[in-house]
Amino acid sequence: MNSTIKALLFDVYGTLVDVHSVEEKCNELFKDKGKEISILWHQKQLEYSFLRQMMGQYEPFINITLDSLRYTLKKLNHDYDNDNLQLLLEAYKNLSPYQEVKSVLKQMKHKKLAVISNGSRDMLEPLIQNSGLEPFFDEIISVDDIKQFKPTPASYTYALNVLGVEREEVLFMSSNGWDISGARSFGFKTAWINRENSPIEELNLKPRSIYQDLNGILEWK
Amino acid sequence: MNSTIKALLFDVYGTLVDVHSVEEKCNELFKDKGKEISILWHQKQLEYSFLRQMMGQYEPFINITLDSLRYTLKKLNHDYDNDNLQLLLEAYKNLSPYQEVKSVLKQMKHKKLAVISNGSRDMLEPLIQNSGLEPFFDEIISVDDIKQFKPTPASYTYALNVLGVEREEVLFMSSNGWDISGARSFGFKTAWINRENSPIEELNLKPRSIYQDLNGILEWK
Structure with a gap:
């Protein structure tokens, strides 16, 4: 064939690579909430890339990844600072195959x-x-x-x-x-x-x- | 202003109109599963319209609505027949304001x-x-x-x-x-x-x- x-x-x-292998780092930063953060983060990341494509408002995926993470943490009522975002972005560069x-x-x-x-x-x-x-x-x-x-x-x-x-x-x-x-x-x-x-x-x-x-x-x- | x-x-x-007012009809047909059906149905309906737009594979929304309902019922392991689909589509034409x-x-x-x-x-x-x-x-x-x-x-x-x-x-x-x-x-x-x-x-x-x-x-x- x-x-x-x-x-x-x-x-x-x-x-x-497993996008949900960020769960561990999410759990470290936001106790026991890794799974729900990871799921919504990934869902919004996709949605934002699709929307930006359709609107003609392209942004590099690294920005979309941070934007969707910000939305996710706000939606799930977690306080966060820039250090949290950078740690999670770093984890996203180290996903497990x-x-x-x-x-x-x-x-x-x-x-x-x-x-x-x-x-x-x-x-x-x-x-x-x-x-x-x-x-x-x-x-x-x-x-x-x-x-x-x-x-x-x-x-x-x-x-x-x-x-x-x-x-x-x-x-x-x-x-x-x-x-x-x-x-x-x-x-x-x-x-x-x-x-x-x-x-x-x-x-x-x-x-x-x-x-x-x-x-x-x-x-x- | x-x-x-x-x-x-x-x-x-x-x-x-409230798209989740189909929950009631979903609950009638698939006992107590109305909420999860309604949520996934709406999510896939959006996704399919976005995907078809980006792929250049336009379909009228009524077809997308049925396709996303089919996917949802399969994904959530519910048996269904064409009568179920038609009843739910009818409910979708009768959403509550x-x-x-x-x-x-x-x-x-x-x-x-x-x-x-x-x-x-x-x-x-x-x-x-x-x-x-x-x-x-x-x-x-x-x-x-x-x-x-x-x-x-x-x-x-x-x-x-x-x-x-x-x-x-x-x-x-x-x-x-x-x-x-x-x-x-x-x-x-x-x-x-x-x-x-x-x-x-x-x-x-x-x-x-x-x-x-x-x-x-x-x-x-």
Whole structure:
């Protein structure tokens, strides 16, 4: 099934690294509230990137990450100061990779491997370095270079331009249903890493393959 | 403060009518699960409209409403059939207006009054009729006419074209922070109907006024 695939393109947040691994630091700073902070933070971060895209009010994802954290702490009635924000942002540059990721990337190293993320380089590059994933990738692609967030067609087009391949030669991996839908709509082959055992998004854009973790993509070796 | 305002433009869902008034029907069909169904349903409905806008995969809001309901029932592990979906869609055409709405609209009738909604006409018009609000409005504006969802600038531009006024002559009301942000970004004067006492969205787009319900706009009489 791998005959036409030249590049494996991975989403980062939620796909290679666990965005909810900030819970620990949240719990340290806001006793026992880590889970609810982490969930709302992530939800507002997505919402703000989508809204800014639609309004034509682009901001780098690092600013959106801080803005959504501020909103979350206010909404959940936690007092905070700038030190808290900086500590949590730092934790966001040190998210943990899922346990199977390195082993899978190692076995796929004969292909062209790349990431595409909504994260701006000031948060994405430290994360990829800190997580030990950097040696595996030929390209680290940030949509901040063109200021168009996923899931716009422009964002996926940019990855094609960087990689120098055709859209049908790309296998795209994400754990995010919205990202898989966007990539499928654009014309990538898609593998949904369905880590939370969720239903398929009701968008008439079904993924090519569904796996419970990244080990599933080994069948594309 | 009303000198330049020629038209009052209202969002509908959440602003004039309570989207969570479907809870009752949900509870009838899925015992005691009305609240969690209603919350996730509304959240996915928003997400799907935003995603379809960004992907360039427009669908009328009535389809998105059904798709997000299907996703919600699957995600929450409820068995359902087509009759359930139709009953809930019918309930969505019969949402209850907030208690102060008619009285306020009556007192503002000397202004041009209009609604602009992401809802398609097949769900928006029955709702406005069933809720008894139709006699108050000069225009019922659905973004489905141009197939661009709020909060895109195109959606708010369309309202201007229908109303025949300038953007600074519009006072825009919504309970939805994302909608207020989009309208402010576009250039309307905005009044956020903050029914849930939430923090202001962290988007550097503050509303002109904030009221806890629609009575607040009486100061623009």
